[in-house]
Amino acid sequence: MDRVNKIIHNSRYQKLIAELNILEKDRQFCTHSMEHFLDTARIMYITSLENNLKISKDVIYACALLHDIGRVTEYKQGKPHNEASAEIANEILKVSDYSDKEINDITKAILFHRAKDCDNILGKLLYKADKQSRLCFCCEAESECYWDKEKKNFDIIL
Numbered sequence: 053m054d055r056v057n058k059i060i061h062n063s064r065y066q067k068l069i070a071e072l073n074i075l076e077k078d079r080q081f082c083t084h085s086m087e088h089f090l091d092t093a094r095i096m097y098i099t100s101l102e103n104n105l106k107i108s109k110d111v112i113y114a115c116a117l118l119h120d121i122g123r124v125t126e127y128k129q130g131k132p133h134n135e136a137s138a139e140i141a142n143e144i145l146k147v148s149d150y151s152d153k154e155i156n157d158i159t160k161a162i163l164f165h166r167a168k169d170c171d172n173i174l175g176k177l178l179y180k181a182d183k184q185s186r187l188c189f190c191c192e193a194e195s196e197c198y199w200d201k202e203k204k205n206f207d208i209i210l
């Protein structure tokens with residue numbers, strides 16, 4: 053099995069995704085679903101190709117698939133989800149054949165994905181794609197959303 057599919061078939065990952073779907077069932081704002089993870093992955097990959105960054109596709113997908121997985125911990129225990137996601141990602145990546153260097157890059161990107169100025173290129177890609185994946189321009193809850201105006205997408209970015 054390839055590495056990306058090892059992540060999505062990981063039993064802990066699947067359990068957390070199922071729990072997250074239940075916890076966000078009645079959420080009025082953007083949810084953290086598999087659609088969001090794949091939208092983020094695809095935008096990251098397109099941006100990487102457009103900028104000739106030569107980041108491997110399965111590193112990008114791992115980063116996007118795991119970046120919000122700690123939301124469950126945030127909802128239940130109050131721990132910031134970027135920290136929880138980085139810890140969970142570390143465990144799942146270890147059993148999905150990622151190298152120590154790749155795990156370090158991915159977990160660092162996840163840890164800093166809420167900060168605009170992450171000093172790692174994967175983190176910059178993740179920050180941008182995470183925002184670009186959201187459809188603020190046609191969202192009914194936009195006016196009540198806590199995101200800063202500068203983070204919201206009021207236009208389609210070409």
Ligand SMILES: [Fe+2]
Binds near residue numbers: 084119120182
């Ligand atoms: Fe996200």
